[in-house]
Amino acid sequence: xxxxxxxxxxxxxxxxxxxxxxxxxxxxxxxxxxxxxxxxxxxxxxxxxxxxxxxxxxxxxxxxxxxxxxxxxxxxxxxxxxxxxxxxxxxxxxxxxxxxxxxxxxxxxxxxxxxxxxxxxxxxxxxxxxxxxxxxxxxxxxxxxxxxxxxxxxxxxxxxxxxxxxxxxxxxxxxxxxxxxxxxxxxxxxxxxxxxxxxxxxxxxxxxxxxxxxxxxxxxxxxxxxxxxxxxxxxxxxxxxxxxxxxxxxxxxxxxxxxxxxxxxxxxxxxxxxxxxxxxxxxxxxxxxxxxxxxxxxxxxxxxxxxxxxxxxxxxxxxxxxxxxxxxxxxxxxxxxxxxxxxxxxxxxxxxxxxxxxxxxxxxxxxxxxxxxxxxxxxxxxxxxxxxxxxxxxxxxxxxxxxxxxxxxxxxx
Amino acid sequence: xxxxxxxxxxxxxxxxxxxxxxxxxxxxxxxxxxxxxxxxxxxxxxxxxxxxxxxxxxxxxxxxxxxxxxxxxxxxxxxxxxxxxxxxxxxxxxxxxxxxxxxxxxxxxxxxxxxxxxxxxxxxxxxxxxxxxxxxxxxxxxxxxxxxxxxxxxxxxxxxxxxxxxxxxxxxxxxxxxxxxxxxxxxxxxxxxxxxxxxxxxxxxxxxxxxxxxxxxxxxxxxxxxxxxxxxxxxxxxxxxxxxxxxxxxxxxxxxxxxxxxxxxxxxxxxxxxxxxxxxxxxxxxxxxxxxxxxxxxxxxxxxxxxxxxxxxxxx
Numbered sequence: 001x002x003x004x005x006x007x008x009x010x011x012x013x014x015x016x017x018x019x020x021x022x023x024x025x026x027x028x029x030x031x032x033x034x035x036x037x038x039x040x041x042x043x044x045x046x047x048x049x050x051x052x053x054x055x056x057x058x059x060x061x062x063x064x065x066x067x068x069x070x071x072x073x074x075x076x077x078x079x080x081x082x083x084x085x086x087x088x089x090x091x092x093x094x095x096x097x098x099x100x101x102x103x104x105x106x107x108x109x110x111x112x113x114x115x116x117x118x119x120x121x122x123x124x125x126x127x128x129x130x131x132x133x134x135x136x137x138x139x140x141x142x143x144x145x146x147x148x149x150x151x152x153x154x155x156x157x158x159x160x161x162x163x164x165x166x167x168x169x170x171x172x173x174x175x176x177x178x179x180x181x182x183x184x185x186x187x188x189x190x191x192x193x194x195x196x197x198x199x200x201x202x203x204x205x206x207x208x209x210x211x212x213x214x215x216x217x218x219x220x221x222x223x224x225x226x227x228x229x230x231x232x233x234x235x236x237x238x239x240x241x242x243x244x245x246x247x248x249x250x251x252x253x254x255x256x257x258x259x260x261x262x263x264x265x266x267x268x269x270x271x272x273x274x275x276x277x278x279x280x281x282x283x284x285x286x287x288x289x290x291x292x293x294x295x296x297x298x299x300x301x302x303x304x305x306x307x308x309x310x311x312x313x314x315x316x317x318x319x320x321x322x323x324x325x326x327x328x329x330x331x332x333x334x335x336x337x338x339x340x341x342x343x344x345x346x347x348x349x350x351x352x353x354x355x356x357x358x359x360x361x362x363x364x365x366x367x368x369x370x371x372x373x374x375x376x377x378x379x380x381x382x383x384x385x386x387x388x389x390x391x392x393x394x395x396x397x398x399x400x401x402x403x404x405x406x407x408x409x410x411x412x413x
Numbered sequence: 414x415x416x417x418x419x420x421x422x423x424x425x426x427x428x429x430x431x432x433x434x435x436x437x438x439x440x441x442x443x444x445x446x447x448x449x450x451x452x453x454x455x456x457x458x459x460x461x462x463x464x465x466x467x468x469x470x471x472x473x474x475x476x477x478x479x480x481x482x483x484x485x486x487x488x489x490x491x492x493x494x495x496x497x498x499x500x501x502x503x504x505x506x507x508x509x510x511x512x513x514x515x516x517x518x519x520x521x522x523x524x525x526x527x528x529x530x531x532x533x534x535x536x537x538x539x540x541x542x543x544x545x546x547x548x549x550x551x552x553x554x555x556x557x558x559x560x561x562x563x564x565x566x567x568x569x570x571x572x573x574x575x576x577x578x579x580x581x582x583x584x585x586x587x588x589x590x591x592x593x594x595x596x597x598x599x600x601x602x603x604x605x606x607x608x609x610x611x612x613x614x615x616x617x618x619x620x621x622x623x624x625x626x627x628x629x630x631x632x633x634x635x636x637x638x639x640x641x642x643x644x645x646x647x648x649x650x651x652x653x654x655x656x657x658x659x660x661x662x663x664x665x666x667x668x669x670x671x672x673x674x675x676x677x678x679x680x681x682x683x684x685x686x687x688x689x690x691x692x693x694x695x696x697x698x699x700x701x702x703x704x705x706x707x708x709x710x711x712x713x714x715x716x717x718x719x720x721x722x723x724x725x726x727x728x729x
Contacts, residue, residue: 078481095480096479244565244587376695377694377695378479378695388678392675392677404499
């Protein structure tokens with residue numbers, strides 16, 4: 001009886017479903033996290049340009065932010081199911097994938113297309129370079145160094161629109177009296193950390209910024225110069241006390257509606273002003289470098305190409321890499337995205353006042369690398385934890401915060 | 414994740430000693446062969462995925478793995494850093510407050526509700542449904558609902574102020590000191606119904622004759638509950654405790670939906686630390702170290718208890 005039932009149980013079948021996706025040779029899947037209205041329109045320009053070359057752009061948009069999308073992209077690459085191309089922020093996010101030999105070396109194409117000559121500023125290509133080889137195509141420059149001010153709010157408070165950070169801090173009591181939140185900082189951790197880095201570059205200056213984030217000089221980070229930056233950050237958190245919103249675009253919306261005096265946020269905030277039908281200079285004012293130290297940080301987005309076995313697809317990758325840097329594509333994409341193009345030889349007549357300010361600074365070469373390029377994601381996260389706590393806890397002392405900041409810099413890599 | 418596995422195994426363990434004691438030596442291996450063969454996939458999953466995954470995680474928590482796991486040992490560095498991180502300490506403190514309070518309140522409230530429903534009231538089904546209904550919602554939905562309810566501009570505060578009490582202030586989610594209680598409220602709202610149902614099932618399992626005997630002896634109802642019924646419901650309490658405890662340790666989605674850890678880092682919890690450091694910070698080593706500490710804390714609580722519980726039963 002026993003054995004009979006054993007044989008019965010052993011009658012099992014395994015169905016192996018070998019599924020081979022036979023795609024047309026020139027289909028290329030591109031993953032990215034550009035899903036908001038303006039972003040989707042911008043990425044559509046890339047798709048259009050790539051389709052025009054006779055290949056087909058298969059859109060692999062991943063909803064959520066970079067924080068949600070990156071783990072998915074990375075696990076696909078490490079898990080042996082690589083896409084044709086993928087977005088990352090240029091900097092150190094893909095560093096380990098490159099070291100593990102999973103990404104494609106683009107040096108040949110770069111030499112052929114003379115990327116070193118056309119891509120500006122040079123630091124963009126540097127952050128794509130590992131051991132002398134180029135692994136990514138930078139497509140835009142997004143800079144954090146902007147203070148967006150609501151002209152309405154200042155008119156209501158009866159003070160002139162400030163031209164520098166100090167004037168802004170001085171105007172804060174008047175704004176508060178008029179029932180306006182002086183500075184909008186949303187609750188997401190990266191916003192507080194980003195605002196601090198902007199203050200570091202503006203109040204501390206370019207040298208201090210580089211000394212802390214590039215050289216990771218912990219004594220300097222604990223010193224009196226950085227104490228000044230923390231003093232400014234203390235002002236900022238007092239001004240931001242009553243923000244009570246989470247997302248950055250909600251905070252931007254407070255500026256648009258005149259509920260807040262201003263916001264420190266990257267140039268992507270400009271898209272929100274545009275959608276709301278506001279005009280730069282008339283409805284809102286932008287101060288690059290907080291009006292103190294007009295520099296542009298060269299963060300932004302880049303495309304990386306995983307190493308593929310299929311030669312047809314590899315060829316399509318090359319075509320895509322060229323297309324991304326094509327002058328027409330660059331203009332079409334960046335106008336929709338609100339970012340600055342990575343090549344200086346393109347014509348941006350359609351750019352608005354704020355974008356033109358940015359282009360001027362870029363032309364002068366007043367650029368700094370951004371923390372995404374200088375610090376690992378790990379250090380960035382620790383910094384976010386610190387500053388989200390600092391901005392939320394008004395009673396946390398400046399000295400404590402600076403000491404913890406210096407510790408993070410000391411262990412940063 | 415790790416925690417849930419431990420608890421799942423706990424359930425299995427609860428039953429196995431008794432069935433083993435019934436098996437007679439000679440045919441022991443071949444007895445119930447069908448069942449044994451049928452459970453091979455589950456055994457493999459348990460050993461390879463659960464135990465193997467746990468061992469792998471613990472091993473790599475001693476390395477400096479960043480984005481990709483690498484066997485580059487750094488000793489206890491990740492743990493030193495973990496226990497020096499203010500955010501981790503806040504997370505642990507929050508978990509303790511949340512854990513102890515939610516354990517006490519969901520057991521007490523759940524039992525009281527069950528006892529009230531057990532009084533042969535009318536519309537019992539309706540009440541039971543109402544109380545259990547929140548459990549049908551995911552933590553994400555619960556979190557969003559309570560985020561709105563506790564929002565000072567749209568929620569309870571504005572309603573009460575609208576009724577005339579203009580100085581009324583109730584904004585737990587925007588106050589670092591009490592934000593964890595705001596999360597606790599939502600968790601209790603969601604979870605108490607289930608505890609109530611388990612308790613009610615337990616109460617229904619108590620023989621009517623015991624109630625009659627107690628009544629004959631003139632024991633007041635509250636004493637009957639406290640000293641006779643509750644001790645008899647021990648197995649139900651154990652099951653409930655395991656369910657609540659595993660829910661506590663793995664709390665994550667509720668916090669993400671309600672506050673995403675804010676204001677600042679005031680409502681962070683360990684599971685969120687693990688996730689953020691593994692995926693946002695691209696520091697697997699740190700995330701593994703934190704998850705190992707979570708496992709360890711569960712083991713510290715469970716092992717002595719399991720020893721007492723099952724050790725005694727085997728001897729009996």
